[in-house]
Amino acid sequence: MDGLVQFQRQLVDYTASLFHEGFLDEQFNQLQQLQDESNPDFVVEVVSLFFEDSERLLNELAKSLDQQSVDFKRIDAHVHQLKGSSSSIGAQRVQKVCIAFRNYCDEQNTEGCLKCLQQVKHEYSLVKTKLETLFKLEQQVLAAGGSIPLPI
Amino acid sequence: MEGGNGGSCSSMEKVMGNYGDQPHVLAVDDNLIDRKLVEKLLKNSSCKVTTAENGLKALEYLGLGVDGRNKLDTNVSKVNLIITDYCMPGMTGYELLKKIKESSIMKEVPVVIMSYENIPTRITKCLEEGAQMFMLKPLKQSDVKKLRAFVGFKLSTQGYRIQKFCGKPTDCKVGLQWPYVLCRTITFHMRDTLAQHELQPAIANPTKALCR
Numbered sequence: 001m002d003g004l005v006q007f008q009r010q011l012v013d014y015t016a017s018l019f020h021e022g023f024l025d026e027q028f029n030q031l032q033q034l035q036d037e038s039n040p041d042f043v044v045e046v047v048s049l050f051f052e053d054s055e056r057l058l059n060e061l062a063k064s065l066d067q068q069s070v071d072f073k074r075i076d077a078h079v080h081q082l083k084g085s086s087s088s089i090g091a092q093r094v095q096k097v098c099i100a101f102r103n104y105c106d107e108q109n110t111e112g113c114l115k116c117l118q119q120v121k122h123e124y125s126l127v128k129t130k131l132e133t134l135f136k137l138e139q140q141v142l143a144a145g146g147s148i149p150l151p152i
Numbered sequence: 153m154e155g156g157n158g159g160s161c162s163s164m165e166k167v168m169g170n171y172g173d174q175p176h177v178l179a180v181d182d183n184l185i186d187r188k189l190v191e192k193l194l195k196n197s198s199c200k201v202t203t204a205e206n207g208l209k210a211l212e213y214l215g216l217g218v219d220g221r222n223k224l225d226t227n228v229s230k231v232n233l234i235i236t237d238y239c240m241p242g243m244t245g246y247e248l249l250k251k252i253k254e255s256s257i258m259k260e261v262p263v264v265i266m267s268y269e270n271i272p273t274r275i276t277k278c279l280e281e282g283a284q285m286f287m288l289k290p291l292k293q294s295d296v297k298k299l300r301a302f303v304g305f306k307l308s309t310q311g312y313r314i315q316k317f318c319g320k321p322t323d324c325k326v327g328l329q330w331p332y333v334l335c336r337t338i339t340f341h342m343r344d345t346l347a348q349h350e351l352q353p354a355i356a357n358p359t360k361a362l363c364r
Contacts, residue, residue: 030292034192042192050185077241084268085185088290 004144011137012149018134023127028090032148047131050089054124057082061117065110075113076105082120093123176200180210180236180248181266186289190235190266193296202231207243207251210236216255231261233299237289238267238274246278253282264299266291 018024035042057078064075083098097120104112138148177199179190187203194201204210214231234252238245245265252258262284267274275286287295 027290027292030290031189033293034189034196036196039192046185046188049188053184080239081183084183084289087268088183088185088189 004141004146007137007140007144008146008149011134011141014134014137018130022092023130025090025092027088031089044135047089047135050085050091051128053085054082054094058117058121058124061120065114065117070108070110070113072105072108072113076102079105091124091127094120094127097123174198174200175232176202176230177233177235178202178204178210178213178231180204180207180234180240180245182206182237182240186237190291193291193293194235196293197296197299199233206240207236207245207248210234210248211251214252214255214258216251216258231258233262233264235264235266235287235299238265238278239269246274246281249278249281249283 019028031043031046039045060078061075064071064078079098079101083095083102086092086094086098097116101113101116101120104116141148177194179187179194179201181187181190181203182205184205187205191201191203202213204213214234236245236248240248243251245267249263249265252261252263259282263282264285264287265278265283266287266289268289270288278286285299287299
């Protein structure tokens with residue numbers, strides 16, 4: 001029983017820290033609230049889709065910025081997608097960088113874009129690690145016979 | 153059913169009986185994550201959901217060929233609400249809205265537009281073209297609940313209240329989309345009497361505006 005309580009505590013604390021540090025926002029709570037018995041892996045599924053989609057977009061962005069003649073419209077379209085997805089799952093810091101990224105696209109500023117690409121890659125990899133850790137902590141709780149507390 | 157429009161009432165009731173409690177919603181969005189999210193939100197509100205990844209696929213599903221010709225054996229009668237993203241490559245949500253409103257068979261189906269960007273001119277443009285509502289993304293459960301209230305027929309009290317406000321029942325066209333048409337009639341009526349800054353909140357929540 002002690003183990004379970006400890007795992008639950010870890011989960012609650014970790015989740016709180018992610019919100020506190022701005023990695024996640026209210027939208028993530030919305031996702032968690034959508035999960036139910038008919039779809040118990042909803043959050044993991046959506047987040048996995050987000051990982052796949054983001055990685056694809058980041059690759060495309062790197063390629064596009066590596067061209068002789070940079071296609072800012074194309075880059076903006078990709079960043080728009082990434083901004084949308086990150087906003088939908090609550091990945092706040094990724095979303096914020098995307099906003100700056102789009103501004104550089106508007107200004108057709110290659111250097112600015114490259115800088116943002118680095119930043120967004122960094123934020124993405126951070127939030128990916130955080131979320132994967134969060135899911136592992138959830139697994140621990142479930143394996144110890146507990147259930148995931150719903151967000152308030 | 154109270155109020156005038158006796159003849160129209162019966163045709164409305166006939167159509168109302170069609171889908172019972174599980175409205176069929178067509179959700180259009182080019183973003184995979186958003187599609188999954190809107191689908192879950194709608195399913196959680198007891199809707200049957202079909203998704204499409206762009207305007208063309210949506211039109212195909214609705215049986216509206218791009219050349220404007222309507223096929224007979226289509227999904228038309230099955231779809232009760234269309235919800236679409238505004239920013240999509242190829243055909244935007246606005247262009248999709250126009251195509252739907254231009255079609256003789258689909259124009260009565262309510263269309264809701266969603267967008268990440270809160271641009272007032274974009275919103276009014278969509279509402280003027282006939283969109284039922286404009287919603288900001290990312291969507292939450294409470295947003296979909298609002299939608300659900302639209303699609304679920306809570307006609308009697310809402311309809312009656314609106315009739316009273318209008319004072320002219322004949323202004324309210326009765327038919328499949330009666331609750332929605334009423335809302336638009338109210339919207340246009342209110343546009344004449346409300347101050348500019350009162351307009352948007354009234355459009356967003358016509359029932360509340362009516363209860364002043």
